[in-house]
Amino acid sequence: MPTDLSLLISATTRWLTCAYPSSGGAMSAALTEAQARQAVTVAAWLRYPTPMDAALVSVTGPGGSGRLDWLTGADAPGQDDEAEQAWRSWVDEVVASWAASLLGTPALAETAVTALADSWHATGTPVEFRRLVSPGAHDQQAAALLRHPDLLAPLAELHHPELLTRLDTDRVLDG
Structure with missing residues (x-):
């Protein structure tokens, strides 16, 4: 079974x-x-921690962007060519929510990256998440909307408790 999460990511x-x-x-x-x-x-690796989890999502699919499009008012597929919108079926709502939590809360991002230290995903591959855990001034400026906690809140709150459970933390970390 395939265990590659690249389409979802x-x-x-x-x-x-x-x-x-x-x-x-x-x-x-x-x-x-x-x-x-x-x-x-980071969110996908946390969400699908084993090869079996990754294989199952690659077979069943992650669910798509429909609810996320509605929640954020993002451009959803309308009259556009269906083939050009096919990528939206590979969007994972939980992964997007967890990623928003990580982007909006630097301490939580650091905790998540630390939790992946022994992950099979990172085995044999040097992995660095510097832009996530310690973004520079240019990173912050470029991604002002992507890192704005108030703008991310509706998305981040969707599955925040599950992320905290996965990270085995019982408190919300402040950025």
């Missing part, structure tokens, strides 16, 4: 960067995407 990253776009320019867009991808990767 790519689609959920794309959804986040569409819903919370960069502040402008190609460099800002690249920095925003890098931060979103790191947050989504």
Whole structure:
């Protein structure tokens, strides 16, 4: 069974960067995407911690972006070509919510990255999440919308308790 989460990670990253776009320019867009991808990767690895979990989601699919589009008012598929919107079926609502929590709460992001230290996902591969856990000034400026706690709140709150449970923490960490 396939255990690759790349479709889910790519689609959920794309959804986040569409819903919370960069502040402008190609460099800002690249920095925003890098931060979103790191947050989504951490969230996906937490959500699907075993090869069996990853294999099951690759067979069943994650559920799509419908509820997220409605919640955030993001551009949802309308009259557009169905084939061009197919990526939305690979968006994972829980992963998007967890990624929003990580982006809006730096201490929680650090806890999540630490929790992945022994993950099978990172085995044999050097992994770094610097842009997620300690973004620089350019990162912060580029992803102002993507990291704004008030803007992220409706999305982050959807599955926040489950994230805290997964991280085995009983308190909300402050950024």
